[in-house]
Amino acid sequence: MPTDDLPPFGLRGWPAAALADPYPVYLRYREKSPVHYVPGPPDEPGTHYVFGYDQVAEALSSQRFGRSAAAAAGVAAPRAAGRHQALHTMIANWLVFLDPPRHTALRSRLSAEFTPKVVLGLRARIRDIAGELLAGLRRKDVADLVAEFAAPFPVLVICELLGIPGEHRGWLRERSVRLQEASTSRAGAGPDGYARAGTAARELRDFFGDQIRQRRDGPTADLISLLVREPGPLPDRASGPGGPLPDDEIAATCVHLLTAGHETTTHTLAKSVLALLDRPGTLAELCASPSLLPGAVHELVRFDSPVQAVSRWAYQDVTLGRHCIRRGSKVMLLLGSANRDPRHFARPDVLDIHRPPDRHLGFGLGIHYCLGAALARAEVEIGLAAMLEFLPDARLAGRPVPYADDLVFHGPAQLWLRTGGRSGRAGPLRTGPGRPPG
Template sequence: MTSAAEPQSLLLQMLDPAHRADPYPLYSRIREQGPVQQPGSNLTVFSSYADCDEVLRHPHASSDRLKSTVAQRMIADGAPPRPFGPPGFLFLDPPDHTRLRRLVSKAFVPKVVKALEPEIAALVEGLLDDADGSFDAISGLAYPLPVAVICRLLGVPLEDEPQFSSASALLAQSLDPFVNLTGAVGAGSEERMAAAVWLRGYLRELIAQRRRDPGEDLMSALIHVVGAPPACGGESGDQLTEDEIVATCNLLLVAGHETTVNLIANAILALLRDPAQWAALRAEPARVSGVVEETLRYDPPVQLVGRIAAEDMTIGTVTVPKGDSTLLLLAAAHRDPDVFDRPDDFDPGRPGIRHLGFGKGPHFCIGAPLARLEAAVALTALTSRFPNATLAGEPSYKQNVTLRGMSELPIAL
């Protein structure tokens, strides 16, 4: 464990946009420091595979930010505990996490997701029909596909996309660890708050419409969940409150907008940088699951996650005191040479690719089967239709640290 000034300055560099295109050399330097624990900061940063894996599975690792000493201090100073109502279940612990996750899980089990394949394939073909010689892989494929799918699943009208896409992008930025690393909110926090209020209002109106006129969608299903009484074998309290429905739809809409786009785009970029891999996937579409899993390891769409120690928690040789926050640098853990041979090589042929790209433990990504399917369909169709595609320029990156991804990926088809 290190607690000198150098690790602190390395961590702050994570926020510097200059590292966005290739943060991996910086992550390696952070990982070489071991766990970083700054006295007085109530924060421990883990970046080895073993440590991140252990925290994700630890029974005292909480996802509820209200359990942190820093949040408790702010509440004592008069800050409202939950200014927008309950958060999405990503940020809740049992029993609420368990109850809400169970209600949503049914819509994302592999069998239900697999049935969407023809529709996903038709969406991809339609998008690729519109592609001409020069193509931005983000606006032409990687973004519109997952957005259309999540809107269709939730029952959110795709025509409203221009309105809620900017709100979703701003909410994605609020996952960046500015407060953890600097003690202050990053620039633009008022805009992000306004986006959060707007999106919740938008969803509230949509929920009111679905209440009157239900559809075959997840939002209608959540509105109409009725818990069977315990006497009939049901669990009482299965219903969701209005605020919980809003928070759950909000979580799914943002997750559907801000993650799969980066999986598809990061895979396209890695394949184009190694044309033999592009050709290999075209020749053998069954390789696609290796490509998807290796992208989740090599260039993961979710670069870090956070946890709070609900009790004192010992990870390896480090004790995180109760109430302290932890950051788990998954993207650094995925290049850990103790676990991976040639960690900096993109090699879809690795045997049994391990990664934490969808998390691990009780909060393991509910959308994983859907994201895998969308990426597999998009990548096989793209390589099959455009065997000679090449990079037509350097990609541009958004500023996001946590949900890191490109804003533009120019390709010559």
């Protein structure tokens, strides 16, 4: 419960400095109230914010928690209606918001496209995309790494996976960002933001609907064609056992891959560059031994996770960390806090690229473990490998590093670098609170 020195926690309204570096705040709550309850408005459930590693891992892996508020409340899911119907329908069909058995069926279908073999086959094209973008970056003395590399890079990779021409990348990213304005964690969006998200959902539904029709007329070697042609029942759908996926579910899946796959990788790349520029010794070690990159990617995700929190609903009364959570309660699991828990990570605030990679929660846990984790790791590894050539001589361009006003999808909105200077290093570049050199 809130105390005099520990106010009610929330995801919105953070000062800019704390938003960029939330870890000291997490530390206070993790030590004093690892399962922190905040009452909701009248007639609405309260929220339990969970900060400790053990409690977060338990909730992620337990069937006593799920993704449906309606199921937790024991009522039928409301039907989407009104002017935001396209938005509600699309999000309701995203894998991340499904429970078994529909989650199991759809995930098994998609898993065929995210095997290590499939990702291995994409690596050469991912390297080409990274090289093309960085060639443009090198031609500028000052450039925004987010706008010119970290953001377009994963969108182009996902376009490659879906079989979408790369010229659509700007349009797709804009709609993807607008769609995220429906998130309750995105401060400042307001009613206009929700309306923009609804418009983006309709536009993306129509765009991918057209792509689906094209694949029915002439299948190609891409994920959309696989989803169109392969049988595979999803329970509780009119298509019935053995039938194809409905078009709205295929379109929703494509949009989900786009939104979940590009923003998280964008933030991981940008935050990794910030962390390495803060730590010249670690950067020099990676430059000398690029074979350390796969492990370094895991550690960078642990150290400053691109997704700081995920939500669940209690499907029954549960005791979590000696705290009673009633059925129907909302639970916010702070992955960023769990990944800095000293009970599980020695010197958790130190970036240690030699740390064993097998215990962090940056890609989730349980049935909702990130489906595209292997692809995301490959993108970050290849992207950083390509940037190692100029990062030792890069420095911040003297401009602020503003973070997107969102504690869930967490990362810099801009990152201006001087990329072409060869006159030597300018000393320590950025060491904020909670980011000691490591």
